[in-house]
Amino acid sequence: MLGELTSEQAMPGNPNRWTALLAVLAISAAAATAAGPAARPDAPTSQAVLDRRLDLYNGTFRDILFVQLPGGEDWLESGRAFEELLGGDDATNLDYEHPPDLREDLLTASVHRVLFMLRHNASSSALFRVGEASAATRTHVCVITLDPQGVAQDDVHSTAHLLGLSPELLAEIPPEMRLDRLDFLRFLVDHEVFHCIDAHYLGPVPMSDREHWGRYMLYCNENGADAYAAAMHLAEHGERTRFLRNVTRIRALCLFNADPEHATCRAIRAVERLDDQALTGLTPRELLAVADRIRDHVVPDYGRYLGYRASACRVMQDIGIAVPAADEGLCHAAEPDPAVYRELMESFRKSHAELFGQIPEPQAREPE
Numbered sequence: 568m569l570g571e572l573t574s575e576q577a578m579p580g581n582p583n584r585w586t587a588l589l590a591v592l593a594i595s596a597a598a599a600t601a602a603g604p605a606a607r608p609d610a611p612t613s614q615a616v617l618d619r620r621l622d623l624y625n626g627t628f629r630d631i632l633f634v635q636l637p638g639g640e641d642w643l644e645s646g647r648a649f650e651e652l653l654g655g656d657d658a659t660n661l662d663y664e665h666p667p668d669l670r671e672d673l674l675t676a677s678v679h680r681v682l683f684m685l686r687h688n689a690s691s692s693a694l695f696r697v698g699e700a701s702a703a704t705r706t707h708v709c710v711i712t713l714d715p716q717g718v719a720q721d722d723v724h725s726t727a728h729l730l731g732l733s734p735e736l737l738a739e740i741p742p743e744m745r746l747d748r749l750d751f752l753r754f755l756v757d758h759e760v761f762h763c764i765d766a767h768y769l770g771p772v773p774m775s776d777r778e779h780w781g782r783y784m785l786y787c788n789e790n791g792a793d794a795y796a797a798a799m800h801l802a803e804h805g806e807r808t809r810f811l812r813n814v815t816r817i818r819a820l821c822l823f824n825a826d827p828e829h830a831t832c833r834a835i836r837a838v839e840r841l842d843d844q845a846l847t848g849l850t851p852r853e854l855l856a857v858a859d860r861i862r863d864h865v866v867p868d869y870g871r872y873l874g875y876r877a878s879a880c881r882v883m884q885d886i887g888i889a890v891p892a893a894d895e896g897l898c899h900a901a902e903p904d905p906a907v908y909r910e911l912m913e914s915f916r917k918s919h920a921e922l923f924g925q926i927p928e929p930q931a932r933e934p935e
């Protein structure tokens with residue numbers, strides 16, 4: 568099928584920039600996807616779990632169509648389905664506040680991002696108001712890129728989705744501390760759905776001329792998304808679970824991935840501290856409000872975020888994790904905060920000891 572892409576298909580009568588982009592990516596993908604993996608035995612289970620979750624959201628938020636698109640070997644087909652859902656150049660990305668004259672540029676960038684996530688089989692979500700020619704039955708579409716068979720193949724793969732360690736290190740994690748694959752799949756869908764309903768009901772990422780605003784908002788929204796997914800989990804289970812303890816422990820190791828924006832332990836613990844009955848019977852819309860309050864409570868203001876980020880960089884440096892070169896400016900935008908450094912280091916060492924049976928020794932002293 569990939570080899571049959573013609574220039575006419577790539578540039579139809581009403582060409583637009585992202586259709587052309589899809590065509591360019593398709594040509595380079597053909598070789599890489601010629602021999603795709605065989606279907607995995609658990610495929611019906613994980614896909615059914617995901618579909619039921621989306622049914623819940625499609626039944627709850629009636630002006631948004633929640634759609635999952637598979638990536639990997641199916642990414643090009645998904646890209647075409649995505650194109651039909653968007654319905655043309657008059658679609659609008661709603662994840663980010665923007666002036667009208669930047670609408671097309673943002674659309675191009677966000678379409679590019681969705682295609683990138685599909686091609687790399689990564690999990691993500693994006694919210695669009697659809698164009699006139701859209702095949703969607705609703706005015707808004709929440710596009711979720713997610714590979715349920717890959718994510719929920721087994722508990723090791725689920726754990727690896729949050730913790731980019733080698734298979735040998737992941738195998739050292741005791742089985743009871745790995746992420747249950749189907750609980751994690753639901754958690755992941757809820758997390759991605761949060762980003763769409765957050766943008767739609769509570770507002771998009773606001774504009775700012777602050778240098779590191781994008782990363783700050785990522786930190787805010789990752790905390791909100793994990794708070795929401797934890798709240799959904801707790802509302803359904805009615806009690807604190809091993810799964811939530813495991814997610815929290817693994818999120819504490821996000822510095823292993825040089826990814827301090829996913830340090831969401833405080834948000835998940837804040838959900839766990841709510842009265843056991845507080846969440847029971849609440850609707851997803853009400854749980855969105857709960858997650859929003861928790862996000863406001865646990866995420867510091869922009870200035871203190873920079874102090875948190877400098878502290879996180881120092882911890883990474885001291886445990887031997889390379890800080891990406893692109894983050895150097897962010898690491899030095901403020902002084903590390905000794906109290907935040909201690910909290911991050913202690914949380915990291917405790918989780919590391921629980922998962923791997925040993926406490927890593929810091930290689931340097933904490934900041935003065």
Ligand SMILES: [Zn+2]
Nearest residue numbers: 758788789792
């Ligand atoms: Zn997220």
